[in-house]
Amino acid sequence: MSSPAQTASAAGQRTFFGNRSLTQGGPRLTGEHAFQAVCLAALGLPLLVLLVLFADAFRDALPRLTWDFLTSYPSRRPEAAGILAALAGSAYLMVLTAVIAIPLGVGAAIYLEEYARPSRLTALIEVNISNLAGVPSIIYGLLGLELFVRAMQLGRSLLAGAATLALLLLPMVIMASREALRTVPHSLREASYALGADRWQGLRRVVLPMCMPGILTGIILSLARAIGETAPLITIGALTYVAFAPNSIYSAFTALPIQIFNWVSRPQTDFHVNAAAGIVVLLGLMLALNGVAIWLRNRLQKRIYW
């Protein structure tokens, strides 16, 4: 039994947002319902596609998802081929990319949020960041090929690949870090200055610890995207057949998405099964990274009260 006040407010709301029985007949209500159903279907369709995609990859992958698959090098025989080289390459790539992209990205974000005054230079940096976010990833590959592989003579190495991916991620890391920095109230900065801290001390001891979960979440989500990037690595010439794990940052390498692409583009359908198994591993890694990001955000943000 609801209270009279609740009933009244519910009725009032319904009248306000079109209690059609007063003004219109049934047909329009049906039309609206039909339209709502169409909208819901439009939203549901892509999600259904996503579900089918996951299910399809899993079903195709099932026969090859063994421990051997994870611990074998690629082979000309599909049933003996594995993804060890690709996994190792992706792992190295991830760490190197993070090492390059995090200081640059967080540094740029701190500059823009905390140090920059409105000027032509600041405006130029801002415009560049938003432009770079829209540049197709394959163009970064062309940049990496000329700049890192040829001009800096790094060759088709892990370092060249990581540097290319780092540039690609930079706009994302900067934007996420700026968002996080903006969540810290100004009163905290002012309080730290009032206690005699200079700007850098205030940043390092007060502001950064406060927004670290936000920054980390942004970084992990960007890295999750980087792990699936294929086009720029192919353009800089990452090898598609590598039967060894990289042993230095100057080694040639392959990565998980490149290995998948290599298997998909072969005519023999036996290799497609390998591609599916690689895809399941890749999706698993991505979901794990996303999970870590969500967990981190929930765990670390709960403790902050102001």
Next chain:
Amino acid sequence: MPGSKAKSHPELEQPRAFKERIIGWVLLLCGLVSVVTTAGIVAVLLTETWGFFREVSLEQFLADTQWTPLFAEKHFGIWPLMAGTMLTTATAVVVAVPLGLLSAIYLSEFAADRVRRLLKPVLEILAGVPTVVYGYFALTFVTPLLQALIPGLAGFNALSPGIVMGVMIVPVIASLSEDAVFAVPASLREGSYALGAGKLATIFRVILPSAFSGIAASVILGLSRAIGETMIVAIAAGQQPRLTLDPRVPIETMTAYIVQVSLGDTPTGTLEYRTIFAVGMTLFLMTFCLNLVSHRLRQHILRGGLQ
């Protein structure tokens, strides 16, 4: 100088120590990396494209209807690659615009708050799936499915990657359109209801026209994403540059061509090698213009273009 800044902090009045200044410079350098990156992209594309156009005339590039730089008889007409790109992009947009727009309307006008908060991140997963995975899906699932429906559909075609790409860019269009729809002032809705309009009339006659520039921005951004998308088309569209508008036959897009050459062993510095930069330049200019238009349209909304 202090006081000229919009957000004035008391720290501006503090004497700035030497250390502070060094830190400021280092952080500025981090920020400048983005400027250097843009300059690098433009410089790399311009130098190599310059080398390309010293050997191939602009007329050959724009007037020829064949693209065969890797064959003995070389032709450098960009149009077959352009046609392939347009074909997959058009398919993607035809799929993504209705799905994205209707999703946006559902999320902002019909869905309960809790439902919206649940559905939006799920929708975002679509954009986060690696494109190589979408390529596999287009080739091994969507193409066979479509072949059962459409007789004469080749194993590599423009249709199937286009459709899959469309699904991939739904979140781009849905999320930006939702922002635009959400930004329509409540007074307009209320005015419409006060005049006796129902929800449908309000959506179609008031909300969508008011949000038009934002919706256009989202569509243009989706277009730009589709043009620059690489792996789906490289896997499922084939590698046969041809000047056709038939989505059932194998084609090649600009991005797929770059991948094809990168995988081969074309020696650096040759004309064949430079073609990928000429194609890259074309791609960069196209997406850059689209992004610029989309950005302008969005700024228009932010500045209160609705009123």
